[in-house]
Amino acid sequence: MKLLHPCLMMLVMVLAMTGLAHGQAFVIETQGLRVELTGVxxxxxxxxxAVVQEQIQLTEDTVISPPLADDLAFFVRQRYLDLGYPDAVVNWEIQSGAAHLAVTEGDVFKVGGIQYEGNTSQEEARLTRYLLRPTHDKLGGSSDSPDxxxxxxxxxxxxxxxxxxxxxYLEAVVAEPTFDYNKTTMQVGVLVKITEGRKYLFGNVQFTGDLLGRDKELREAVSELAGQPYSEVKVETTRAKIASVYQMRGHFTAAVNAVADPAANTTGTVPVVYQIQAGPVYEISAVEIDPKFSAGAQRLIKASFKPAVGTTYSPSELEMMNRRLLDTGVFARMELEPVALPGGSLVLQVKGEEGMRTTVGFYGGYETFQGPIIGAEVRQVNFMDSGNTASAKAEYTGRGINGSLKLLDPALFGSRYSLAAEVGAETFSIFDYDRQSYFGKLALERRWNKHITSSLFGQVSANSTESTELTPEELGxxxxxxxxxxxxxxxxxxxxPVVPTDGWMASAGVTASSGDVQFLKSEVSLAVYQPLTKKLRVAASARARAVQISGGVDELPIDLRLFNGGATSVRSFAEREMGPKSKSGTPLGGTATHVFSVELSYEIRPNLELALFGDAGTVSSEEDNVFASPTDLRYAVGLGIRYKxxxxxxxxxYGFNPDRREGEDLGAVHITFGFAF
Structure with a gap:
């Protein structure tokens, strides 16, 4: 590259120092080498x-040499070209052992009009998205006229x-685009010439080889191909899907070959033949664990994969076991490699990497009911090299202060059961009463498969409430x-589990108490999620809770009663404020609640949804059965925004109250995390 005249270089330096030159002047010093840039x-x-630092780190030079300075100028200019500066010029000079790079950026052009010549079948807006994708991905935008x-x-x-x-369109050819630079508008027109050629479609799909009675599943795997545009990607995707039909049932070495020849076809309809070799059914005979894992990590791995030994190879079951391991937080990465042995058996080799043991987290936020929230948590996985997790948490909200210590064993006695032990204290102030609670809790849980989880728990607590406004009957x-x-x-x-759009969820639970207050609490729920289009979904739920106690609602402490209204129930009421109240306005709750909700959501842009919802619910002090018919339903209709x-x-x-009664608000606003159901 031609050297910049020393006098001109001095002028550029002076202008940069006095602020008259265009752009910035800065110095980069790396590995003992100094680079000064102007005009950026x-x-x-x-x-x-980033370019200059990267190039210096790649060199072994100990001094700035002309070849190194020339390379730096070259790569800086290449980056300018990538950023949309077609006229960028970078000159270099070496002075006092430093490389001086003088940049003249030139003009930045925008993408102007885009024309397609020869396209007769595809939507031009879609073609433009593909044409501009590399630019959008690099610049992180979606403008119709990017740089x-x-x-x-x-x-x-x-x-x-x-x-x-x-x-x-297997024979389609898109020629190199041609460009028309317009110095007046600073835009570049783009012309794309397309030769479409013949369109090929999938014809008859056949199977040969080891079908093993899987005809129905195979037909389901190829059901979407009939009459669809033919492409090798779809052929390969379907081939892998067919192979998985057999692999999921233990045929670890199942092989599927696809035979199709579009070039030999004159009608544009391409038949495909899938040749299947199922191979033997494999059984997992042993699990080999990388000895680099710690003792605690190995304990968890053994417990997780123990049920797999002696069973037929199943990728879905192994994936669930692997997910259970990752959920413990002990592992940063897990690798499962089944190795086939003679005689139809497999050895499962487990490798990976353990994650950071100790983490400290801080969080904060705001919720309509809780108010401001500030908290901190210290968590240690693989505590004392046992595989267990210990954590301490403290939280302040607008309602009170909470703290707890928790120890979790994710593989109790080497089994698939987990046991959590927790002790803590809570303070809670709401309306006209205050509550304090000290508790200890044990919870035994097992995830039976990908979809079903059960738990048993026991809890003891010491509780006190006080109020200067509520009567003894109201307070309990x-x-x-x-x-x-x-x-x-x-x-x-x-x-x-975080942002459901399809499927369903059901739960049931029962709790029996003893001590100063004896009751039986039960609850059931069902939620269904159904996508209507790619961006539109509908969801519905029904939930019921009930408490049976011999003395009625007055014998039940106010903090154990059931309430309705709020962000996850009837949203035309503030939290807990539906149902009977004291003279001072404190919600008194009841012994049974029902909530029915339906919600229609539309994704207006990625991660942002607009929702229309309706809720109905009850609070009763007479009923104590979850299956009792709800009476005196109260309603909510409203709009919501969700950002994922x-x-x-x-x-x-915001929920509107369509049947407002005396003393009730017109509606309620709720700000919170998570879905309503």
């Missing part, structure tokens, strides 16, 4: 710095060609010690 605009500064980068447009044209081929027993045991069963067939986050959606709902 704010938009490109981070990219230019023009010639290399990106050429790469996008190749995506357009692959799209045509995926639509059955103000000091009581409680022992309780219970069980729960959950059937979860949702496609996601990794931990679940951030939800803002």
């Amino acid at each position: 605009g704010k938009r490109a500064a981070d990219d230019v710095k 023009f980068v010639e290399a990106d447009i050429r790469a996008g044209a190749q995506l357009v060609q692959r799209y045509f081929q995926a639509q059955g 027993p103000d000091e009581y010690n409680l022992g309780a045991v219970g069980m729960a069963l959950v059937f979860d067939y949702r496609n996601s 986050l990794p931990i679940g959606p951030l939800r803002l709902d």
